[in-house]
Each structure stands twice: as structure tokens, then as C-alpha cells.
Amino acid sequence: MSIDIKHLTSEQQNENTRHIDQQSAIDILKLINIEDSKVSNAVKECMPEISKSVEAIVSSFKVGGRLLYFGAGTSGRLGILDASECPPTYGTNPSQVIGVIAGGPTAIQNAVEGAEDNEDLGKSDVDRFEVNERDVVVGISASGRSPYVIGAMKRALELNATVVGVANNQNSAMRDLASIMIEAVVGPEVVLGSTRMKAGTAQKMILNMMTTASMILSGKVYDNLMVDMQSSNKKLVVRAKRLIEMATGADEETIQQAYEDSGHHVKTAIVMILVGVPVEEATRLLEQADGFVRKAILLANVQV
Structure with a gap:
């Protein structure tokens, strides 16, 4: 792929920040x-x-598919960040949302020379993660022309995965490879070409939207409470119990008992308290409701 960046919006000089030095x-x-x-x-x-991408991700999750981000540099790091925060926030399996960066784990902190420019590396990384037709692959590139990302998208398309592109320039090279193309054009950067700034901020907002909306539509949220969180440290234990309190209005003793009986599972504890059932019944109701707390409560009322 020839390198021509002169026409890219993200590579223009920002007239509003001339003489910033x-x-x-x-x-x-x-x-x-x-x-x-x-x-x-x-x-x-x-x-x-973005809405179309969320619908695709939710459909993928329902059939056991995954969400995989592929990016280089800042874009790759943002994908890894978003993926790594899903398990503690929403109790997902670490294999459900995956971030992949050109050059591998070393590239998270240090540039790996040539990785971004290697289209074949993108293809091989897609194969390494055994991408298939149930998965959603999101390529992220501010320029929209990163060879590594292009390679990943090409291979994912060949494997019949749903392919989403996230870029910060219009009519990018990614467009022809994407089932869904998101082009958030934020204009020239404060410092020419420093796409970790506005472009990176836009990418993070989009990835946040994708996973947050997908998790809500997958039953990971009750009201606006993240009820599938993992209580992996002291602060999160306090938060878990507070979520149960906010969802149920129960007293401290009831919350503590339900929290312990549920195996520290916030969703289950909430259903136990609101429906007035033991852990086994709450678990059954949640399974029947596909993990949706509100639906589990309605089911319990119907079955009474």
C-alpha cells in the first residue's frame, strides 16, 4: 500500500492552533x-x-460470538483498554471481548518497529484468534489506512465475520472492507498528526458506546446499575453491596446475607431479595430470563 497522507484530515495543520509554541x-x-x-x-x-455495530455485537453474543478489536499504536491500546475493562465491570468472560495490537503485548508500552505496516501480520493475528462467522471484528485506525488493520479486516471478511471499521477520516481505505463503517471526523489535531488526542478521544468514546450499550442489551445492567460486576477488591465489595441496596432498598443485614448466599453475585442477590426466594430459585429465574434481572422478577410474579 502506497503511503499518501497529505489528503487526510487528521494530517492537516490546524489553523486554530498556529503559533501554539x-x-x-x-x-x-x-x-x-x-x-x-x-x-x-x-x-x-x-x-x-454505532447503533448498527451494537446490534451486530449483541446478535454475536447471543450465538456465542466475540467482539475483537484490531489496531496499531494508540488505536490498538484503546481496544485493549476497552476489552480489559469488560470482565470487572460486566462479569464477562475474558475471551468474549478481546483487544489485539500490532506487535503484540510489547507494543502496549513500546513501539514495535514495522508492525503497523505489516498487512500479513494483521491477517495472521486474525487466524491466531480463530475468528469465525459468529464474531464481530472491529478495525481501528485514525488514518483509516493502517496496513495491519487493513490486513485484519480483509482476513475477517474472508472468514465471514461481521467487520466494523472505526476511523477519523472520510472515505478511508477501510470503507470497502467494512460491513459497518464509522468515520468520526474530528478535524486537524492541536499538534499536527498527534492522533492520540482528538482522534483517540473519539475512538475511546465510540468503543465505550459499543460495549456499554451491548452489555446493557445483554442483561448486564438493571436500571442503570452494573449488576454483573466482579467484587475483586475491597472497594468493589463495598460497591457491590451498595448496588444491592440501591436496587432493593433492603437493610444491611439482609443485603449481607443475600450477598454471601449468592456467592457474591450481585444480580442473584437482587433477585433473591426482590422476589423473596432462595439462591437456587433466583439462579433458575435468571437463567430462564437470559440474565435479565427485570425479566426474572416479572417471571417470578407470573409464576406465583
Whole structure:
């Protein structure tokens, strides 16, 4: 792939930040803040495509599929960040949402020379993770032309996976490979080409939206409470019990008992308290309700 970046919006000089090198600290920060404020609107313009990606992810999860992010540099790191936060936040299996970066784990902290430019590496990483037709593969690239990402998307397409592209330039090379193309055009960066800034912020917002909405639609949230979280440290134990309290209004003793009886599973404890059933029945109701707390409660009322 020939390298021509002159036409890319993300590679243009930002006229609003010319001579930023002559500004004071506070004035530099004000300029950055002004530019950052444009990101949300750029993402808003992509809402229909983001919604389609969420629907595809939820459908994938229902048949045992996975969400896999492929990116290089900042884009790869953001994919890994989003994926790594799903298990503690939503109790997902670590294999359900996966972030893959060009160059492997070493590239999370240090640049791996040539990895981003290797299309075959993207293809082989897709094969390494045994991508199949049930999966959703999301390629992330600010420029929309990263060879590694292009390679991953090409191979995923060959394997009949649903392919989503996330870029920050219009009509990118990724468009022809994506079933769903999200192009959040945030304009030139404060510092030319530093796409870890506005482009990276837009990417993080989009990935947050994808997984958050998908988890809500998969029964991981009750009201607006993350009731499938893992209590993996002292702070999270306190949060888990507080979530049970907020969902049920129960007293401390009842919450503690349900929390222990449920094996520290917030969802189950909530159903136990709200329906007034032991752990075995709460577990059965949740299984019957596909993990949705609200549906489990309705089922219990119907069965009474």
C-alpha cells in the first residue's frame, strides 16, 4: 500500500492552533480544550453506524460470538483498554471481548518497529484468534489506512465475520472492507498528526458506546446499575453491596446475607431479595430470563 497522507484530515495543520509554541501554559490548555469540545459532535454524527455495530455485537453474543478489536499504536491500546475493562465491570468472560495490537503485548508500552505496516501480520493475528462467522471484528485506525488493520479486516471478511471499521477520516481505505463503517471526523489535531488526542478521544468514546450499550442489551445492567460486576477488591465489595441496596432498598443485614448466599453475585442477590426466594430459585429465574434481572422478577410474579 502506497503511503499518501497529505489528503487526510487528521494530517492537516490546524489553523486554530498556529503559533501554539509561543503561548503560555494556560493558553495552550484553553486551545486544547476548545478542540476537544468538538469531539462529541463528531461522534454524534456517527450514531446510526454505532447503533448498527451494537446490534451486530449483541446478535454475536447471543450465538456465542466475540467482539475483537484490531489496531496499531494508540488505536490498538484503546481496544485493549476497552476489552480489559469488560470482565470487572460486566462479569464477562475474558475471551468474549478481546483487544489485539500490532506487535503484540510489547507494543502496549513500546513501539514495535514495522508492525503497523505489516498487512500479513494483521491477517495472521486474525487466524491466531480463530475468528469465525459468529464474531464481530472491529478495525481501528485514525488514518483509516493502517496496513495491519487493513490486513485484519480483509482476513475477517474472508472468514465471514461481521467487520466494523472505526476511523477519523472520510472515505478511508477501510470503507470497502467494512460491513459497518464509522468515520468520526474530528478535524486537524492541536499538534499536527498527534492522533492520540482528538482522534483517540473519539475512538475511546465510540468503543465505550459499543460495549456499554451491548452489555446493557445483554442483561448486564438493571436500571442503570452494573449488576454483573466482579467484587475483586475491597472497594468493589463495598460497591457491590451498595448496588444491592440501591436496587432493593433492603437493610444491611439482609443485603449481607443475600450477598454471601449468592456467592457474591450481585444480580442473584437482587433477585433473591426482590422476589423473596432462595439462591437456587433466583439462579433458575435468571437463567430462564437470559440474565435479565427485570425479566426474572416479572417471571417470578407470573409464576406465583
